[in-house]
């Protein structure tokens with residue numbers, strides 16, 4: 134783990150920041166007049182009552198002098214461990230460890246002028262179809278969404294795909310780079326690294342790619358008696374996990390893939406850590422907190438009490454256990470926020486959508502999802518945006534099987550990727 138700018142700047146008092154110096158000197162000369170501040174190893178900390186009930190580790194925040202603030206923001210936004218996450222997550226991440234006046238507006242300024250973030254911002258497409266009903270979910274790792282991303286540029290370790298497993302309740306994500314996206318490899322990862330670590334889920338949401346409908350995976354899911362398996366069509370992450378959560382992951386990954394396409398797999402564990410330890414907009418908690426009942430320490434420099442005695446003393450666990458009792462009310466709160474968010478999303482989504490329904494035989498235009506391919510001199514920006522096709526089966530008012538105009542099957546698609554042409558309703 135890299136050291137922070139604040140760790141390497143040997144003496145934070147070597148600053149021209151008068152506000153900082155005032156408090157630092159005041160605290161040094163007359164500690165009782167500055168009861169909320171403490172100096173440790175020549176660095177200034179401020180006591181802030183944590184908003185989070187269970188969070189006792191993070192009450193002392195390091196005070197950052199002016200000169201170091203933009204490096205500190207950059208560390209907590211642009212590093213792989215920070216994942217280029219948005220304003221909200223970047224701010225919450227900083228506020229967990231640091232304090233300075235005006236931090237929030239500094240973060241807004243920094244993130245909204247970050248070139249990498251701007252270039253990866255997603256467009257809002259005008260789309261068809263109303264949003265489906267939410268599926269019920271009340272605790273971590275009860276409902277999982279599984280997505281395969283790729284092919285991506287092959288790394289030096291020959292990884293070309295990522296499997297993204299997301300807990301729909303906590304938004305905890307597990308990212309696995311893969312050399313080949315075979316059903317056998319995916320099944321093994323799910324069994325060994327997900328099921329046997331976090332338990333067997335009650336519901337799995339996945340797209341209907343061939344790896345997911347394979348008999349290998351089916352047998353494994355049968356072996357563990359997973360009761361609900363839902364297949365959703367491709368390119369519908371908003372249907373898959375209610376809020377379009379994968380976009381956060383894909384944006385984080387793509388911002389770093391751009392830097393060096395041959396080493397993105399080395400960054401995956403850090404991106405996963407960044408996402409799991411950033412506050413989620415919908416739940417109001419970090420995924421780690423909802424899964425583990427505590428925030429994870431992101432760097433050893435967080436421990437300001439460094440002179441630990443040789444003897445290890447165990448403090449009674451009752452207090453921690455008592456705090457964990459609060460989790461049930463937090464889970465209830467998260468669940469209701471989850472439903473509210475879905476209602477809000479679907480109201481907003483439905484407002485922007487035209488209600489539409491197709492029938493077998495209808496000719497429609499389907500959005501294209503090309504990957505650029507330098508070797509084949511193919512750039513997706515020059516490719517057509519829609520292709521003409523025909524509906525061959527209706528799975529639901531939102532989901533259709535399509536074929537091209539020569540009758541070759543094109544798979545299953547969500548209505549949001551279809552375009553109306555002279556369609557009457």
Ligand SMILES: [Zn+2]
Pocket residue numbers: 210211217218244247248249250251
């Ligand atoms: Zn950024």
